[in-house]
Amino acid sequence: MVPSWQERTCESVGVKTEEIEKQLRKAAERLLREKKVDLFIGYGPSTVPGRTSPVFITDPKDAEKLIWNEFCSINLANYLPRYFGGDLNNRKSSLPNVGLAAKGCDGRAAVVLINENQVPRQNLYIVGISCEGMAELINGKPEKLENCRECSYPAPPVYDELIGDKKISPGKTPRFKRIEEFRKKPVEKRWEYFQREMSKCIRCYACRQVCPTCYCRECFTEETRPRWQGVSSEVSEVIYYHLGRLFHQAGRCVDCGSCSRACPVGIDLRLFLQGLAKDVKDLYDYEAGLALDQSPPLAVFKPDDLQGFITEP
């Protein structure tokens, strides 16, 4: 039973929810019935207005629980690594087949996971959905999410079947506009902004938990030999955590915006991740999650990589 505030109303975002929902339910029911997948991950209703919850369906009859509306913003690819833990070479036969309802950002995150050998391609069935942008409730009104307004790839680049138009138009706002403006500011103003944002952090690690590419069994923050991260709430330790996590996302972040949305105190994480993504794109012509068998940009090199930053006497 879908609550009334989640029914198809959002004209401001323009999401054609009914048709997509119908096709998604049909696809999930068929895949589970034909045993092409053992588990289907999608969106279901939530108890909180303006949100959806993930659902994990194993019975074809439960496909009716799937919904699709303008609040399907969480990145479902976050749930993939847990089903494929262990040595992939030895346990291929006992790994489940998982179906995923994937928007553009979810699909790109799944591709990054496949390229990093966390999820085998043959065990993942991606039901791609051309996403017209998701929204969140601000003062009771749905507002299109910032990363959806700037989205360059609304349809997943890799999919097994696609619901919706493959040639969906990207977001209207230029993607790196904000970081380009930010970089024009003087160094002290940038520090002031960063420090102000960081001083809000309560180290709940929601950003790390919700990020699909943060799947390390032992994160550097929990490592004790060596001990990188202190536990105090001092701003310097807080900043260290973010410097570590953000830099670990270089060339891997797909800009799904989950971290910024999950943050309970509203830290502007996307700005600094965009800086890294812009540099990786400008310097090494690479964007995360666009194709299978892409080599990670920080694991390879070209003989003529730019080195203007090297100090000369």
Add this chain to the structure above:
Amino acid sequence: MKEFEPKIIAFLCHWCSYAGADLAGISRIQYPPNIRIIRVPCSTRVNPLYIFKALQNGADGVLVSGCHPGDCHYLSGNLVARRKFALLKNFLSDIGIEPERVQFSWVSASEGERFARIVEKVTADIKKLGPARKLVKSDF
């Protein structure tokens, strides 16, 4: 009032930069004594977390020096490091750390004089900036 003397942590790769620094010492080339050298096998060994840690623990600057591209003892270490350091430099600049605080250089084992000049330049740059306070954690 004593002049500010910066503390600069220098990560030098064992095969080239450290040898270059050693040559500078043997040749009795004078250069500022502000660097504290940490020898690493290759410049790639330098994890960005070390650089953040150095700044957090009170270093006024960090210098990472490796072999020239193409001359890495491990063939491609410095080439992979080059990408990492380029991104790191821009990232630190984005968050508001002055770009001159963390510098990268290529110094070969025969370039004692060049090493001394690079250290001179880095020390002068950081002296101008003053003590690093932004990432420093308090002692208690």
